[in-house]
Amino acid sequence: MTKTRREQAEWRREQLLDAALKVFAAKGVDGASVKDIAEAAGVTPGLLYRYFESKEALVTTLLSERGFLPQLRELLTADHRGRPAVEMLTELLGAFDALLADNADLMAVFFGATQARAALAELVGEGQRLIGDFLAARVAEGELRPHDTATAARTLFATVAVSRRTGSPLDVARLVELLFPHER
Amino acid sequence: MTKTRREQAEWRREQLLDAALKVFAAKGVDGASVKDIAEAAGVTPGLLYRYFESKEALVTTLLSERGFLPQLRELLTADHRGRPAVEMLTELLGAFDALLADNADLMAVFFGATQARAALAELVGEGQRLIGDFLAARVAEGELRPHDTATAARTLFATVAVSRRTGSPLDVARLVELLFPHER
Amino acid sequence: MTKTRREQAEWRREQLLDAALKVFAAKGVDGASVKDIAEAAGVTPGLLYRYFESKEALVTTLLSERGFLPQLRELLTADHRGRPAVEMLTELLGAFDALLADNADLMAVFFGATQARAALAELVGEGQRLIGDFLAARVAEGELRPHDTATAARTLFATVAVSRRTGSPLDVARLVELLFPHER
Amino acid sequence: MTKTRREQAEWRREQLLDAALKVFAAKGVDGASVKDIAEAAGVTPGLLYRYFESKEALVTTLLSERGFLPQLRELLTADHRGRPAVEMLTELLGAFDALLADNADLMAVFFGATQARAALAELVGEGQRLIGDFLAARVAEGELRPHDTATAARTLFATVAVSRRTGSPLDVARLVELLFPHER
DNA sequence: CATGAATGAGTATTCATTCAT
DNA sequence: GATGAATGAATACTCATTCAT
Missing domain, CATH: 1.10.10.60 (Homeodomain-like)
Known part of the structure; x- marks a missing residue:
């Protein structure tokens, strides 16, 4: 013993x-x-x-x-054939989300500045809310198809912000086209 | 003077x-x-x-x-009526992106840990690439409609990560449904 | 004030x-x-x-x-002409000795090892005494001319030791010849 | 074995x-x-x-x-009778010098201050050179008998310095008289 | 308004020494 | 006999902060 x-x-x-x-x-x-x-x-x-x-x-x-990149890699490269993509994707992202949750401490190390955390949360929250409002209004007017505007706002905001932070430039038009194809 | x-x-x-x-x-x-x-x-x-x-x-x-929340607010609440939503949205996100770029220094204060920055970039890069590969494979197999898989991967990754980090739980199924509606 | x-x-x-x-x-x-x-x-x-x-x-x-090399230089290069060499030399060495005494603290910094100081003193003391005894014996036997054997011992010991320590090799025969010229 | x-x-x-x-x-x-x-x-x-x-x-x-005092003692107290003093003395001092060389490490322990060693060497070197110059000048003027002025300078410098350092006061006049007897 | 001398509490790191294994 | 894990106290140095000038 x-x-x-x-x-x-x-x-x-x-x-x-x-x-x-x-x-x-x-x-x-x-x-x-x-x-x-x-x-x-x-x-x-x-x-x-x-x-x-x-x-x-x-x-x-x-x-x-303690980096979880190996796990992430394994997760995303596993053999997914034979199951519907949408179902598979949902499971995948869920697992990714869980992975991030499990490694919350390590994620916190990536993002330092304890002091600024509240300010950042406020910025993100308000940004997403405002974009969501805009989308909802256009859906109400019938210009955009009905959809989950809150999630769409989150998606748009997050994608722009992460691209900016990680240094890889983003073509905004493509992003919009992806979410709202062929709408006018 | x-x-x-x-x-x-x-x-x-x-x-x-x-x-x-x-x-x-x-x-x-x-x-x-x-x-x-x-x-x-x-x-x-x-x-x-x-x-x-x-x-x-x-x-x-x-x-x-020096927080740019006021500018963000102004940007997103301006009167956008009378112009097509998609055009408007593209312009909006572009302006948001520019706002973040202008305030790069402040953004850097939000995210400290200079030391971990490289590791984070690697994680994000690889994660997006792997998801992109998965999507491309399914498009090739004809299961998913043709689309900009790289941008989609970015979107998915960023949305999950930001949600996890800002503490607001995300319904992954909704996110997938948003990007790939009615596909099976 | x-x-x-x-x-x-x-x-x-x-x-x-x-x-x-x-x-x-x-x-x-x-x-x-x-x-x-x-x-x-x-x-x-x-x-x-x-x-x-x-x-x-x-x-x-x-x-x-705080190095006293400038003072030493000044001391030894002053214009000494017109006064007897022996008188001059005595005065000079006295001044040099006083200079060292005045800078005792600095000299102590040159020689560290507080712990070994006693052992060193013993070594030097005994060495000089033994050489002195040897010289005195030879004077008693009439082989060497009568002289201040204690001072001679000191001189011999110090010259050998300092030469060894400062790295400049010493021709011992010359040293002996200097102190005891033409004696056999 | x-x-x-x-x-x-x-x-x-x-x-x-x-x-x-x-x-x-x-x-x-x-x-x-x-x-x-x-x-x-x-x-x-x-x-x-x-x-x-x-x-x-x-x-x-x-x-x-590891102190070499015993060896020093043995060296200096051996029976030297029957051989000329000057020859004997030369041999003796040579052996002493060799003893110091053999115990260089131990000598280094006696004198710590690695940092100050260069400064000390400079001081000693210049001091001996200046005294040597003085002596040479007087020899040239015919006031002092011709002799090895460099060695004499070394002797004078070393004797004063060691005496000062080991704490035993030195009568400078005696030292001069020893090297330059009856000269005026 | 602006300086810079001074402090006290803190920092990461080293090291002589002890002791269970 | 020998190891190496562990400690406690010390080390050189930094830094946010105060205040007389």
Whole structure:
């Protein structure tokens, strides 16, 4: 029942990564001190340096070892043949969503600035609401076909914002054409 | 031509906010020191405290005064009647995109973690590519109608991710139905 | 009577150098902490960094600004003509000795290892004594002319040791010939 | 061929002292960490404490066990009768010089301050050169008898410096009289 | 209005040492 | 005998903030 040295070391390493992930997510990478992490792991700061070269190494290790890109890849490349695309797609995106939820802490590390989070939420919320209102009005006037305007607004807003942030330019006309094909 | 006291004070305040925004965007809020900001403004750190109570106040001021939510609001609530919805929507999203581009520095403050940026870009890139491949395969098989699969993939990915991040739950089925109505 | 800012800064700088020199001499450069130096100056450690970039900069500044090489140079190159060489030389070496005494703290910085100082003193003491005994015996036997054997021993020992330490090889035969010319 | 327990222990002890001496000489006592020494000996830091109570004990052991005072004593007290003093003295000092060379590492431990070594060398070099110039000038003027002025300068400089450093006061007049007897 | 000297609390990191295995 | 996990205290250095000038 007792651990061997090797097991104990592996366990401690994981425990430290767990603690670091949690603390980084809560306070941001810069906002979290090595002492914070050590305390969260019930350990002295010095011990951290037996397992990781530096605080920065902790971050990069977290990003590489705890990154969920492999899972994402597996998820999306599995053999999906023989089942209806729409059903399949729904399941797929659901799984992707769940993956993000499971890795909420890591996602939080990607987005630092704890302080600005509320302001960001407000911006996103209002943006989506306003676009939704616009769409709903046009549906009411009969110009656009009836559809889930709230979801459409979300889609439009998110796509523009993510494209802008990740640096890959977006052809807005294509996006609109995708959602509202052949409408005039 | 000389400034009044009031004008000079206002000018300095704005100058300090400009400097802070630039430095925050470049180094992250935590990574930027008051000295950094002061230097960027060609001023001593002490002076900052005549205009702002603390470093934190600088951030919140930036978020509230330099937030582009008012512009966004104006943009989306203008009177759009009398012009085709699709044309209008394209213009609207284009303007929104431009607004984000103009406020790139502020957006950078929303998303800190300089260190993780590369990892995030990789995740987003690969995720979108994989979904795109899936869609293209189904179009090739004739199951899905021909469409811009790359843009669709972007849309799906971005919408799921943003929803997860902003905390508002997303009904994935609705999202799929929106993009691929009545397909089976 | 009050100091200008400029004067105060200059004064503080010197005060910090004074404190550093004293502490370095007492504890050795490595043994002395920045906190030690700050305390010796009645100041917070942080302040030190307004005046010097690092602890190392403190050492090099001490070596360059407080080095007494200029004084030594002046001492030895002054115009000595017109006075007997022996008288002059005695005065010169006395002044050199006084210069070293005045800069005892700095000399202590040149020679670190507080711990080994006693052992070194013992080595030097015994070495000189033994050489002195040898010389005295030979004088007693009439082989060497009567002379101040203690001083001769000191001279021989010191010259060999310093040459070895400073890396410039010494021709021992020349040294002996210098002190005991034509004796056999 | 295999070692007894006792022999193995003795061997390890010596090996650790060897490693410590080498590392201390290279990095200075304070600059060398126990880990450095252990690594140099191909061993873990913990093991050091089975053989020596502390890092300090390592230094004092080195100083007492590896001190070459016994050898120096033997060298200088051997029976020298029956051979000319000058020849004997030359041989003696040569052996002393060799002894210092053999124990260069230990000598380096006596003199720490790696940082100041260059400054010290400059001081010594220039000092000896200037005194040499003075002597040469007086020889040229015929006031002093022709002699090896460079060696004399070295002798004078070294003797004053060592005396000052070891704390035993020196009568400068006696030193001059020793080198230049009856000259005026 | 603006400076810059000064502080106090904090930072990441190192290290001598202990001890269970 | 030897290891290596763990600690606690120290280290050099940074930084937000205050305030006399």
